[in-house]
Amino acid sequence: MNGRIVKHSRLRCLLADPTRCLSLVRSKSPLAVAQIHALLISSGTLSVDSPPSHLRPILSRIAVLYSLSGRLSAARHLFDRISNPNLHLWNALIRGHAQRGGLPFEALRFFARMVSSSLHPDHFTFPFALKACADLSLARLGAQIHGKSLASGFAGDDYVQNCLIAMYMSCADTDAAAKVFLLMNHRTVIAWNTMISGFCRNEYAGKALEVFDGMMDAGVEIDAATTVCVLPACAQTGDLQRGRLVHQVAGERGLLDARVQNSLVDMYAKCGCLEEARQVFDGMPNRDVIGWTAMIGAYALHGFEAEALSLSHLMQEEGVRPNSVTMASLLSACSAWPSLAHGKCIHGSCIRLCLESDIAVETALIDMYAKSRNMDLCHRVFATRAKRTATWNAMISGFARNSAAKDAVEHFKLMLAESVPVDLATIASLLPACADLADSKLASSLHCYLTRMGFTASNEAITGLVDIYAKAGKLDVAWELFSSLQNKDLVSWTAIIAGYGMHGHAITAIRLFDRMVESQVAPSEVTFTSLLYSCSHAGLVDEGLKLFNRMLHVHGVKQNTDHYACMIDLLGRAGRLQEAYDLIQGMPFQPNHAVWGALLGACVIHGNVELGELAAKHLFEIEPENTGNYVLLGNIYAAAGRWEDVESVRGLMTGRGLKKAPGSSLIEAKVL
Structure with a gap:
């Protein structure tokens, strides 16, 4: 006391x-x-x-x-x-709200009050105010503060200029950031790093690498931060050679700390060099959760699901606690794994680690169950968690992927009813489902909504509408939308080609393909699938054969099973069954059910019993429970008057416990 x-x-x-x-x-x-x-x-x-x-x-x-x-x-x-508080106190209040408090609006209010007083900001005031603008993405206000800094005589202050570059980059105004950078009299390593990381964050990886080249030419010595900034740009562009050079320079200058090594693992993985990524990972003396997650994500990204899961077990044995990104990567690996049990185990681990409510984990869970075709569990996760835009998007995408287009549209309507914000990813998830429905009224309604909400400024949204209108038979509207596109990319060209092809306008589809090639857009496997499909249904055998031969020899696109199935169907419909069979015999890989099914269908049309039996034999081995194949073979026998063989096929179906599914048709009389 x-x-x-x-x-x-x-x-x-x-x-x-x-x-x-x-x-x-x-x-x-x-x-x-x-x-x-x-x-x-x-x-x-x-x-x-x-x-x-x-x-x-x-x-x-x-x-x-x-x-x-x-x-x-x-x-x-x-x-x-x-x-009459002094300048030091004003700066402290602005800095505290901008940096420590996470209250950028309050920081800007204090800045405005200070400017309206008799005090003048100094080279400490402007950086704090600019950081607040960056956090709020207020580029216009940031530009006004930029003007104030120039009027106050801080045009040549390195500290202020670095913060201006960072602010403009955070607001995605890369041109303004570049102007500030070019006007700098003395460019410090911080300024170079800010430019590189800013371009990379804004998805201008090529420009980021150009700045890095300029930095090297200027003789500026890179530091660990430079390395961490430039490696993601190498990963985005797939520039493995430059990535290896950065690795070498970082090693020579002793910059290989944990952050740099984690970035190297990520860069090598995204460039497809898993062995080099693993070498860097194995050489890390202190592997933190970021390093483990980068390596696990690398395996998951390239389809090495077993390695990803095995590495996660080793991670736990070493006592490293996984984070939400780790679990999302593991769930991504489980999406491609044949056993759903692995995904359920990871789900259980997420619950034990209290990570199941994290948005990345929640979205990955929905995506994993959807890809596993278990929409019941998918919906359970969705129903029991806090529904945010990303989870709604994953749910809509899951329904679309599982051929449940109506459910996808219904969930989009519910999303609007619950006032959940819709973003471009929502639209990207919804558009394929609407295209599958081929409903012209729905297409018009969605078109109006996208126009009203401003989504039609996106090429992706317009291309999706082209696909929807084309599949719904509204080729005039599809063509009008396609023509309005300023940048006609591969996806938009393929959508319009497929639209004309599926409605019997094969000649138009081929002419559009020629225009696409003339505009320097390289075709893809999907483009040729659409073309060959349209030739098949229009009976354009010679045109189809020319396109099939041009794929590899002119455009460097390798044929896949879909292309062969289209060609077999094309030749089969024309009655050239022996050519079709010879084409199957010369396939560089094993024919699948679609190829043999196309031959069997052609044999039904032309009554070729011998080749029909051969095709059916392969189909019985590939998909023994598909009753359609047995029915088609029976029809071939019936057309040839071989009734004993018809009974034999029926007996084979009975012996395998198969029953022909009754036919059905659907007419939609009214859309609510």
Whole structure:
């Protein structure tokens, strides 16, 4: 008790000696600062509107320390009692709200109040205000503060200019950032790094690498931050050679810390060099969760699901706790795994680690169950978690992927009814489902919605509408939308070609293909599938054969099973069954059910019993439970009058416990 009284009395003595009191506050001892503040309150000093002038420096210093330590309410409380606060205090309040408090709006309010006072901002004020603009993506306000900094004479200040570049990059105004950078008299390594990382974040990886080349040419010595900035750009562009060069330079200069090594693992993985990624990973002395996650994600990305799961077990054995990104990567690996049990085990681990509510994990769970064709479990995850835009998108995409287009559309309507924000990813998930429905009324309604919400500024949305209208038979509207596209890419060309092809306009589809090639857009496997399909249904045998031969020899596109199935169907419909069979015999890979099915269908049309039996034999081995193949073979026998063989096929079906599914048709009379 007496000790407390002595301390209290000493503090009172300190108030009588402002110099000693200020010295104690400047020591930054949190306890001393809190005690002096408490004494000021208990003594009634802070109850008056204007404290004594000799105590104002002490109050200012306490407010500064509170602000910089994140105690913003206490800092504001003192700030409001100080008349004519100095520049240091203003800067501390702006910085505290921008950096420590995560309150950029408040930081900008303090900046505005300061500017309206008689004080002028200095080279510390502008960076804090610019950071607040960057956090809020307020490019226009940031530009105004930029102008204020120029008027205040800070055009050549390195610190301010670096923050201007960072602000413009955060607001996606890369041109403005580049102008600031080019006008700098002295470009520090921080400025170079900010430019590289900014271009990379804004998906201008090529420009990021150009800046890096300029940095090397200028003789600026790179640091670890440079390496971490440039490696993602190498990964985005697939520039493995440059990535290896950066690795070599980083090793020579002793920059291979944990951050750099993690970035190297990610770069090698995204460039498809898993062995080199694993070498870097195995050579890391201290592997943190980021390194483990990068390597697991690399295996999952390239289809090595077993390796990804095995590495996760090793990670747990070494006592490294996985994070939400780790679990999302593992769930991605389980999406391609043949056994759903692995995915359920990872789901259980997410629950035990309390990660199941993380948006990345939640979305990955829905995606994993959808790809496993278990929409019941998919919907359970969706129903029990907090529904956010990303989870709605995953759910809609899951229904579309599992041929449940109506459910996808219904969930989109529910999403709108519950006022969940819709983004471009939502539209990208919805468009394929609407295309599958081939409903012209739905296409018109969706078109109106996309126009009203401003999504038609996106090439992806317009291309999706082209596909929907084309499949719904509205080729005039599809062509009008296609013509409106400023940048006609591979996807949009393929959509319009497929649209004309599926409605019997094969000649138009081929002419569009020729125009596509003339415009320097390289065709893909899907483009040729659409063309060969249209030739098959239009009976254009010679044109189809020419396109099939041009694929590899002219355009460098390898034929796949879909292309061969189209060609077998094309030749079969024309009655050239022996050519079709010879083509199957010359396939560079094993024919699948679609190839043999196309031959069997042609044999039914032309009554070729011998080849029909051969095709059916292969189909019985590939898909023994498909009753359609047995029915088609029976029809061939019936057409040839071989009734005993018809009964034999029926007996084979009965012996295998198969029953012909009854036919059905659907007419939609009204769309609600």
